Amino acid sequence: MRKFYKDIKVIKSCLICGAVFRPPRGDDNHHGFCIKHRSLYWRSWYEKYGKKLDRKKYKEAQDRAWKNWVEKHKERRRAQALASYHRRKKFKST
Numbered sequence: 001m002r003k004f005y006k007d008i009k010v011i012k013s014c015l016i017c018g019a020v021f022r023p024p025r026g027d028d029n030h031h032g033f034c035i036k037h038r039s040l041y042w043r044s045w046y047e048k049y050g051k052k053l054d055r056k057k058y059k060e061a062q063d064r065a066w067k068n069w070v071e072k073h074k075e076r077r078r079a080q081a082l083a084s085y086h087r088r089k090k091f092k093s094t
């Protein structure tokens with residue numbers, strides 16, 4: 001039988017220790033490392049760059065990107081907001 005794209009499982013081995021891991025489809029945050037070495041990798045990344053990040057500027061850039069997206073996809077945002085409203089209305093107090 002023909003395999004669908006979503007059915008293809010990715011199996012990778014760690015670049016450092018060779019441990020086999022299965023990242024979810026479309027996930028490219030592993031950089032070829034197993035879960036153990038990935039946390040080490042991200043920690044060193046944070047030590048190197050994350051501490052220097054200007055949080056305020058980063059947040060502003062994120063907000064700008066979001067607003068641009070909303071401007072571009074007004075219909076989709078409308079549908080999203082409506083779905084969110086119906087999903088959450090039962091949790092609303094007062």
Ligand SMILES: [Zn+2]
Binds near residue numbers: 014017035
């Ligand atoms: Zn590893």
